[in-house]
Amino acid sequence: xxxxxxxxxxxxxxxxxxxxxxxxxxxxxxxxxxxxxxxxxxxxxxxxxxxxxxxxxxxxxxxxxxxxxxxxxxxxxxxxxxxxxxxxxxxxxxxxxxxxxxxxxxxxxxxxxxxxxxxxxxxxxxxxxxxxxxxxxxxxxxxxxxxxxxxxxxxxxxxxxxxxxxxxxxxxxxxxxxxxxxxxxxxxxxxxxxxxxxxxxxxxxxxxxxxxxxxxxxxxxxxxxxxxxxxxxxxxxxxxxxxxxxxxxxxxxxxxxxxxxxxxxxxxxxxxxxxxxxxxxxxxxxxxxxxxxxxxxxxxxxxxxxxxxxxxxxxxxxxxxxxxxxxxxxxxxxxxxxxxxxxxxxxxxxxxxxxxxxxxxxxxxxxxxxxxxxxxxxxxxxxxxxxxxxxxxxxxxxxxxxxxxxxxxxxxxxxxxxxxxxxxxxxxxxxxxxxxxxxxxxxxxxxxxxxxxxxxxxxxxxxxxxxxxxxxxxxxxxxxxxxxxxxxxxxxxxxxxxxxxxxxxxxxxxxxxxxxxxxxxxxxxxxxxxxxxxxxxxxxxxxxxxxxxxxxxxxxxxxxxxxxxxxxxxxxxxxxxxxxxxxxxxxxxxxxxxxxxxxxxxxxxxxxxxxxxxxxxxxxxxxxxxxxxxxxxxxxxxxxxxxxxxxxxxxxxxxxxxxxxxxxxxxxxxxxxxxxxxxxxxxxxxxxxxxxxxxxxxxxxxxxxxxxxxxxxxxxxxxxxxxxxxxxxxxxxxxxxxxxxxxxxxxxxxxxxxxxx
Amino acid sequence: xxxxxxxxxxxxxxxxxxxxxxxxxxxxxxxxxxxxxxxxxxxxxxxxxxxxxxxxxxxxxxxxxxxxxxxxxxxxxxxxxxxxxxxxxxxxxxxxxxxxxxxxxxxxxxxxxxxxxxxxxxxxxxxxxxxxxxxxxxxxxxxxxxxxxxxxxxxxxxxx
Ligand code: FES
Ligand code: FES
Numbered sequence: 034x035x036x037x038x039x040x041x042x043x044x045x046x047x048x049x050x051x052x053x054x055x056x057x058x059x060x061x062x063x064x065x066x067x068x069x070x071x072x073x074x075x076x077x078x079x080x081x082x083x084x085x086x087x088x089x090x091x092x093x094x095x096x097x098x099x100x101x102x103x104x105x106x107x108x109x110x111x112x113x114x115x116x117x118x119x120x121x122x123x124x125x126x127x128x129x130x131x132x133x134x135x136x137x138x139x140x141x142x143x144x145x146x147x148x149x150x151x152x153x154x155x156x157x158x159x160x161x162x163x164x165x166x167x168x169x170x171x172x173x174x175x176x177x178x179x180x181x182x183x184x185x186x187x188x189x190x191x192x193x194x195x196x197x198x199x200x201x202x203x204x205x206x207x208x209x210x211x212x213x214x215x216x217x218x219x220x221x222x223x224x225x226x227x228x229x230x231x232x233x234x235x236x237x238x239x240x241x242x243x244x245x246x247x248x249x250x251x252x253x254x255x256x257x258x259x260x261x262x263x264x265x266x267x268x269x270x271x272x273x274x275x276x277x278x279x280x281x282x283x284x285x286x287x288x289x290x291x292x293x294x295x296x297x298x299x300x301x302x303x304x305x306x307x308x309x310x311x312x313x314x315x316x317x318x319x320x321x322x323x324x325x326x327x328x329x330x331x332x333x334x335x336x337x338x339x340x341x342x343x344x345x346x347x348x349x350x351x352x353x354x355x356x357x358x359x360x361x362x363x364x365x366x367x368x369x370x371x372x373x374x375x376x377x378x379x380x381x382x383x384x385x386x387x388x389x390x391x392x393x394x395x396x397x398x399x400x401x402x403x404x405x406x407x408x409x410x411x412x413x414x415x416x417x418x419x420x421x422x423x424x425x426x427x428x429x430x431x432x433x434x435x436x437x438x439x440x441x442x443x444x445x446x447x448x449x450x451x452x453x454x455x456x457x458x459x460x461x462x463x464x465x466x467x468x469x470x471x472x473x474x475x476x477x478x479x480x481x482x483x484x485x486x487x488x489x490x491x492x493x494x495x496x497x498x499x500x501x502x503x504x505x506x507x508x509x510x511x512x513x514x515x516x517x518x519x520x521x522x523x524x525x526x527x528x529x530x531x532x533x534x535x536x537x538x539x540x541x542x543x544x545x546x547x548x549x550x551x552x553x554x555x556x557x558x559x560x561x562x563x564x565x566x567x568x569x570x571x572x573x574x575x576x577x578x579x580x581x582x583x584x585x586x587x588x589x590x591x592x593x594x595x596x597x598x599x600x601x602x603x604x605x606x607x608x609x610x611x612x613x614x615x616x617x618x619x620x621x622x623x624x625x626x627x628x629x630x631x632x633x634x635x636x637x638x639x640x641x642x643x644x645x646x647x648x649x650x651x652x653x654x655x656x657x658x659x660x661x662x663x664x665x666x667x668x669x670x671x672x673x674x675x676x677x678x679x680x681x682x683x684x685x686x687x688x689x690x691x692x693x694x695x696x697x698x699x700x701x702x703x704x705x706x707x708x709x710x711x712x713x714x715x716x717x718x719x720x721x722x723x724x725x726x727x728x729x730x731x732x733x734x735x736x737x738x739x740x741x742x743x744x745x746x747x748x749x750x751x752x753x754x755x756x757x758x759x760x761x762x763x764x765x766x767x768x769x770x771x772x773x774x775x776x777x778x779x780x781x782x783x784x785x786x787x788x789x790x
Numbered sequence: 791x792x793x794x795x796x797x798x799x800x801x802x803x804x805x806x807x808x809x810x811x812x813x814x815x816x817x818x819x820x821x822x823x824x825x826x827x828x829x830x831x832x833x834x835x836x837x838x839x840x841x842x843x844x845x846x847x848x849x850x851x852x853x854x855x856x857x858x859x860x861x862x863x864x865x866x867x868x869x870x871x872x873x874x875x876x877x878x879x880x881x882x883x884x885x886x887x888x889x890x891x892x893x894x895x896x897x898x899x900x901x902x903x904x905x906x907x908x909x910x911x912x913x914x915x916x917x918x919x920x921x922x923x924x925x926x927x928x929x930x931x932x933x934x935x936x937x938x939x940x941x942x943x944x945x946x947x948x949x950x
Contacts, residue, residue, distance in 0.1 A: 049884045056892030057880040057899060059827015059867035066826035156810070242927045244831040244839055245893040294829070294893025295927050326832040517890035517928060674887035678929055682890060685930030709836035709925060717931040718915075718922040725932075 034565050036731045036738045043529040044737050047674045050521040051540055052292075061292045064264035065248035065323045072250065073102055075312050075322035076158040077305075078148040078165050079332060080140040083398040083702025084174035084187065087138055087147065087167065094164040095150060100157040103315035104165070105308065106148045107135040113277050120270050120301040121555030122371070122491060123404045127277050129367035133401050134278065134307055140169070141189060141366030142400050143703040144331030151312040151320045174398040174702040178361045179340050181207040181397045189366065189396045209368030210394040214376050214448055222355020222387030226346025230423050234416040236751075236769040237695035238338040238363060240330055241405045242686070242714050245294020247333065248323035251309035255317070259286050259310055264293040266300045266514055267553030272545045278307040279314075286310075289544040293514045293554075297686070298404030299334050301553050330707040334403020335696055337362040337370045343379075343416040351430050353439045355387035356380050360413055361395055365402040370394045371409030374489075377449035378748075379413025381487040382436070382458050382640055384445040398702050404555065407488045407744035411687060411751055418484040418752030419767065422759065432483045432756070433471070436642075437462045447638075449489075457666025457730035458485065458640040464726055465642045470662040478649050479659060480761025485642045486748025490741035491556030492633030495563040496549035497570040499527060499627040501578065505598075505612030507531065509540040511563055512551035517682075517743065518675035519559045523567045525671055526737065530571040531611070533598040549630045557741020560671055561732070562633035568736050574627030581621040582609045635734025639745035641665035643684065645753040649761045654777030656692055656758065662724040663749075668732040668740030677725035680746045684723050687750025689715040695770050798859040800825070801869030809856040816840045816851035818859075819866060827867040827896050831925065838924030841897040842866050848904045850923075867896035870903055879903050879941040888937035890928035897924050902938045910946060914939070 055061040092104040116127045136147045148165050152158040173187040180186055186207055195202050197211040223229055249263040259281070265271045268288040276286055293300060309322040324333070344357045358379060362372035372392035380388060425435040440458040447453055465471060465483070475481060500508040509527050513519060524538040531538075552558065575595050582600030583590040586607060594601045599608045618624050646660040663680045670676040693713040697705045706712045731738025755766050758776070764783045766776065793808040800823065807822050816833075819825040819842070831839035833852045840851035843865040871877040879902045882888070889895045898921065905912060905920045912920065917938050918931070926934060 047887070050887070052892070053884040053889070054876070056889055056895050057876065057883050058871065059825075059896045061892055062826070063829065063893060065830070066820075068824075243891070243893075244837055244925055244927050245829070245891070246831070292893075293891060294831075295891045297927070326834065326837075518887070672887075674933070675890070678887055678890055678933060681930035681932045682928045683930075686927065708834055709832045710834065714925060714927065715931075716922040716925060717918040717935060720918075720931055722914075722935070723930050723932045 034568065034736045036733045036735055041529060043525045043535050044669065044671050045673065047672060048521065048525065048535045050518050051524055052515060052520050063245055063294050064291045067250045067262045067291060069250060069252060069319040072319040072321050073151040073153060073316055074155040074158050075149055075151045075309060075320050076155065076162050077146045077308065078162045080136065080143065080145045080147055082140060082169055082171050083143045084172045085140045085169040086172065087136055087140060088170055089168045090148060091166040092148060095161040098157065098161050098164060100153040101150060101161045102318065103151040103312045104148060105311050105315060107137040109311060110135050110278065111280065116277065118273055118277065121404065121553040122408055123301060124369065125274065125302055126367065126369065130274065131278060133367060142398050144328065144400060146332065149308045149312060151316050176397050176399055176698055176702055178338060178363045178395050178397060181395050182361065182393065189398065193396065207396045208393055209364055209396055212373055212376055212392045215389045217387030219355045219357050219387045219389045223346045225348065225354045227349045228424065228427050229344060229346040230420050231342065231344035232420055232767060234341045234767045236339045236412050236415060238335040238399055239690050239694045240335045240712060241297040241299035243295030243297060243299060246324040246326055246329045247305055249305045249309045250319060250321045251306065251313045252319040253310050253314040257285055260289065261286065261306050261310065262289045262291055263306055264291040264300065266293065266296045266555050267551065268545050269512065269550050270301060270553050271303055271306055274303045275306050275310060279310055287544050287546050290514050290542055293516055296516055297406045298408055298555060301404055301555050302334065304333055326709060327707040330712055331704050332400050334400060336405035336408065337402045337412065339363065339412040341412065341416040343420045345420045345424060347424050347428060349428065351428055351435050351438045353383060353385050356385055358390045358416065361393040362409065363397045363399060363402060364394045365397065365399050367401045368394055368396055370402045371404065374409035375413035378410045378487045378489065379417040380448050382441060382485045383439040384441045385439065388448055399696065406683060406686065406747045410486065410488055410748045411690065414484065414486050414748045415751035418749065419755050422756040433462050433466045436485055454637060454733055455730050456638055456640055457728045460728045460730055461640055461642040461664040461666060464664045464728055465644055468662060468726065470644050470660055470724065473660065475646065478651060478761055480647055480757045480759065482645045482753040482755065482757030482760060483642065484749035484752035484756060485640065486745050488557065488639045488745040488748060490561065490636035490639055491558045492562045492636045493552035493558050494632045495551050495566040496630040497563065497566040498548065499570045499574040501574055501611060501615045501625040503612065503615045505537065505610060505615060507538040509538050509567065510543055510548055511540060511567065512543060512548040513554045513559045513563050514542060516554055517679060518672060522560045522671040522675065523563060526564050527567050527571045530568055530575065531598055532596060557639065557743040558636060561636050561735055561739050561741050564739055565633050565735060566629045566631050569629035569631065570627040573629060574625055577625045577627065578611065578614045581614050581618065584621045585609065585617060637668055637732030637734065637740040639666055639740050639742060641745040641749060643749040643753040645757045647754060647757040647761055649758060649776065651780060654773035654780065656771055656776060658688060658721055661721060662726065663746055664726045664728060665742060665745055666728045666730050666740060667742045668735065669729055669738035670727045671737065671739060673727060676727055676742050679743045680725040681723040683746025684750055685715050685720060687747045688720065688754065691751045691754040691769060691771055693770050693772055794857050796857055796860050798862055798864060800864045801866060811857065813856045814852050815842065815854040815856045815859055818856040819851060825866050825868050829893055829896060838901060839894055839897045841900040841924065843900060843904050848901050867900055870899060877903060878944040879906065879938065882937040882941035882944065886933050886937040886940055888929065888933040894924060894926040898926065898934055902941065906942055906945060911942060
């Protein structure tokens with residue numbers, strides 16, 4: 034479908050979301066709000082060691098405890114055939130997934146599940162865990178990415194040989210893969226440059242931090258039919274992963290999507306669902322399994338810590354001639370970090386003729402890394418955008434002008450291959466430059482930082498059904514969990530096409546037996562791709578209603594138009610409303626239902642620029658965010674409040690990542706801060722208002738011009754804050770997070786260097 | 791170990807339940823009384839998803855033993871607003887798009903209502919510090935703070 038400018042009456046307005054009342058009254062049901070009669074409670078036994086061989090597991094005493102109904106270990110989970118399941122932006126290796134669900138001969142991280150129990154109460158299940166006897170042989174572990182790449186590092190997998198290097202290595206290592214993106218001739222590019230700056234950066238593993246812990250209720254019946262109720266970013270993905278793990282047929286498993294309490298990419302895989310199904314099958318009763326916050330932090334996908342070097346050259350006039358970047362990512366226990374996105378997108382806001390960007394995917398003893406909002410891009414942008422700031426200062430150029438001079442525009446070839454269509458990079462930069470924030474006065478110890486970001490966005494498979502009810506209301510049936518207001522945005526697009534108000538369209542997100550396969554809610558794809566499916570399904574319903582009207586009037590269908598929620602006779606003044614047509618549906622051919630099932634392409638990339646003002650407390654090293662403004666190309670904001678919400682929320686996550694969040698391990702490789710007290714995410718008193726300025730450069734591949742918006746806003750904050758700290762203090766911070774002790778140490782070191790210099 | 795018998799008042803109704811000594815008020819609300827609007831995000835007092843009002847004070851349900859409810863007045867999210875009219879805080883959350891996933895929302899609404907009950911005219915800073923015990927990972931708090939300001943203005947405009 035292509036974009037056409039239209040007069041819009043619903044798209045672009047701010048109606049109350051359809052699921053709103055349920056969510057402000059406590060009615061909305063999330064994963065662990067569900068209960069079944071006869072339900073058992075499950076608990077998972079987790080390894081207390083970071084890297085061990087499992088010598089033996091004895092479950093006899095646990096099984097003998099009264100009230101225990103089932104105990105499972107890795108021996109009960111048959112290794113599935115090798116395969117890959119696509120999960121939004123990540124790909125899931127099915128054998129690795131099985132080994133992650135329940136350890137087999139080896140444990141790869143603190144928190145790795147080794148057994149699970151179902152019992153008549155949570156307390157008995159917990160007691161049973163203590164009766165399971167596991168004999169471990171503790172092995173040396175490695176967590177830091179640079180250390181894991183060394184020849185003498187403890188080896189996680191003795192069958193892992195680096196992909197992407199020629200010739201194939203003779204020895205296994207922790208380096209799962211090398212990837213490369215390049216063009217032009219970097220030697221020539223550096224020779225042309227008047228100034229070259231090379232810097233190194235590190236970041237720590239961080240967690241998605243959704244407030245709802247994972248939870249599931251599973252019910253496996255004697256005839257092999259099963260049901261799972263859980264919160265995820267895609268009920269179809271959960272179904273497909275579960276049936277692959279358990280060797281079931283797709284039609285035998287109904288996955289019912291609960292409301293989801295945040296995901297940010299982290300809920301695009303399974304941790305508990307297959308275990309709950311196995312326990313339910315073994316016990317013959319429904320089983321509820323939930324994670325504590327400690328389990329969430331210890332055992333679910335954090336995002337990669339990284340180590341990076343960026344070397345960028347520019348000419349005196351500000352033209353960037355070349356960039357050479359090396360990016361190493363923690364993959365966690367199994368290969369598959371999002372380093373590819375860091376490689377492809379770190380330089381993507383710009384058009385740079387000579388590029389060499391290399392990435393390494395490195396296994397280490399922390400949980401298998403999983404997607405986190407614009408997976409990988411913030412790390413790469415942190416390095417790239419910080420070096421750009423240094424270059425702009427050396428060149429005595431305004432950092433916005435410097436970026437604008439090198440911006441990718443329509444027709445530029447992206448680093449990852451395709452040529453850009455219309456993109457809003459320049460528009461974001463000029464809007465930032467003209468914003469009052471950019472001119473606001475700064476006091477002592479205050480500074481301003483600028484950074485840009487890029488996210489590609491994805492399309493993918495979506496289905497929608499538009500059911501026309503007798504009273505003229507619409508039931509909109511779709512299959513993508515609503516995490517941030519997509520029920521509203523989809524219903525609004527349906528209403529726009531019909532010419533009715535959004536409140537007359539009631540959206541429902543249905544289970545895996547009630548609609549065709551849908552890809553996950555992820556990759557910023559729902560308002561784009563499911564939006565196209567909804568528009569097509571609605572147009573299908575309109576076509577049928579025009580046909581019925583033609584029948585009722587006994588004229589040709591091409592004599593019937595559609596306007597304002599009614600069929601209109603083109604050469605006359607008769608009209609029929611939706612309800613008038615629907616009430617006669619039985620007589621004119623049966624009930625009216627529009628369908629669409631598509632694989633959408635052409636999600637336009639999102640570009641964004643952030644402005645950040647900080648104040649640095651020289652006594653304590655504490656950074657206060659004084660002002661924060663985000664500028665982002667949304668293509669078309671269907672419900673502007675929820676677009677702003679994505680921009681503000683993404684910025685806040687990036688601020689937390691920059692200032693405080695990090696995985697801290699003890700000498701044994703155990704996670705030391707497995708709770709919200711010590712894994713310190715931003716709270717309301719840490720932040721100012723976050724101003725969100727929506728730019729609209731329509732995406733030509735969507736009927737209303739929509740681009741995904743959810744991910745790009747987490748990309749710039751790391752560098753924007755680093756650049757602001759430099760502006761305030763003259764000190765460059767290149768190792769995340771910028772927590773008070775680190776800032777204080779950097780200020781003191783700089784003070785000493787100055788005194789000695 | 792014998793269970794304890796507790797008599798209390800939840801959302802204005804007399805309620806009795808049996809609980810084990812270590813059970814929290816959050817466990818009892820969710821698992822015994824079926825009031826699942828109160829959420830568990832951490833179980834350690836660090837996220838505020840379990841916020842309830844006990845005798846006029848905001849409390850983390852996960853840090854309160856269920857036996858402590860004896861003789862107390864407990865208000866949960868299910869007790870806020872009336873069937874024919876949402877509470878102004880709830881209404882403002884809807885109008886101002888102050889929720890995305892909605893998981894933190896019951897806790898924020900409970901805490902914000904308690905704030906406005908004691909301070910009808912809080913400053914932005916007072917709102918931010920009052921709500922600092924409630925984590926939201928989706929919104930960046932901007933629209934939540936605005937919704938509380940909006941609700942405060944609505945409530946002042948309304949004759950009691
Ligand atoms: S669940 Fe009680 S504060 Fe988090
Ligand atoms: S709206 Fe999702 S945590 Fe607040």
